[in-house]
Amino acid sequence: MSQILSIARPDSVRSVRLDTDRGTFAAFTAAPPAPRGTALLVPGFNGSKEDFLPLLPGLAEAGYRVVAIDQRGQYETGPASKAPSYAPDDLASDVTALAGVLGPVHLVGHSYGGLVSRLAVLNSPSAAETWASLTLLNFGPAAVSESTRERLRLLLDALRTTPVPDLWPFLRPEDGGVSEEVLSFLSDRWARNAPEALRLAAEQMITEPDRTEALRGCGIPLSVVFGTPEETWPEREAAAMARKLGARYTEIMGGGHSPNVYEPEAVIEALTSFWNA
Incomplete structure (x- = not known):
């Protein structure tokens, strides 16, 4: 599960809704005058x-327009369109549709978002025309670790009989350092997840094949940014995936599974130095 310490939105970050030919997506955006x-x-x-949120102001200050989304089935995006499908290939098509609205983009996928982003690149007829680059943030080459697979199997079993909101007490962070405001947000966000989106994502993370060889030939610049210590992917x-890809690799010690939250300055530096190059 992604981790959050604050939901305060800086003044430079705007809340928007992005219309595409695949539906409407909730997003935050920040941008300099001339990106x-x-x-x-x-x-x-x-x-x-x-x-x-911890990344957006700094990335904009570094000269980039940045757009962070809720995927289909998540939080304020919801189903996005009539008769939605939450299959990974369809989520990848959503990302491609957003790139069609925004123009060629530096694509960054965190965790399961990395899986979806990789599919978006692999499914593109001409990746170089759509993607300026791809960064996989705390994402590995294939299925998640065995300990994470076991937790996802337990969640899948629970989803068969229990409404999503009723599972929150079992997922609530135990860290006493999380404020009540953040806990309330996390509870609300969890409750808004589409059950089918959770199910298909969990199943995919358990079974995802290694697509490193296919990605190596995609023709766009690649990087891997990885916070440690990490349990979801070793x-x-x-690191081995990055070597096979010929990708830039950045380890962020102390970032854990969410270096974007725990070490945002290091992530901003890793992203912008890669994009600038």
């Missing part, structure tokens, strides 16, 4: 655009 490029940030499992697997 040198655009970045699209895709959250992970049970995540949302709020996961990227760090050694992410």
Whole structure:
């Protein structure tokens, strides 16, 4: 689960809704007067655009227009359109549709958002015309670790008989340092998840194949940014994936699964130095 310490929205960050030919998506955006490029940030499992709030002002100050979204089935986006499908390939098509509205983008996918972003690139007929680059943030080459698979199997079992909101007491963070305001937000965000979106995402993370070889030939610049310590994917697997891809690799010690929250300045530096290059 993505982690959040604050939901305070800086004055430079605007809340918007983005219309595409695949539906309407809730987003945060920040931009300098004359941006040198655009970045699209895709959250992970049970995540949302709020996961990227610590990054948005700094990325804009570095010269980039940044857009962070709620994926289909998440928080304020909801179903996005009539008769929605939450299959990974359809979520990837959503990301591609957003790029069609925003122009060529530096694509950043966190955790399950990395899985979706990788699919978006692989499914693009001409990746270089749509994507300026791809960064995988705390995402590994294939299925999640065995301990994470076990937790996802337990969640899948629970989803068969229990409404999503009723599962919150079992998922509520135990860290006493999380404010009541953030806990209230996390509870509300969890309750708004589409059950089918959670189910399909969990199943995909359990079974995802290694697509490293296919991605290596995509023809766009690639980077991997990985916070440690990490339990969802082993760090050694992410580092090996980066080597096989010929991608820039940045380890962010102390960032854990959500370096965008715990070490945002290091993530901003990793992203902007890669984009600038």
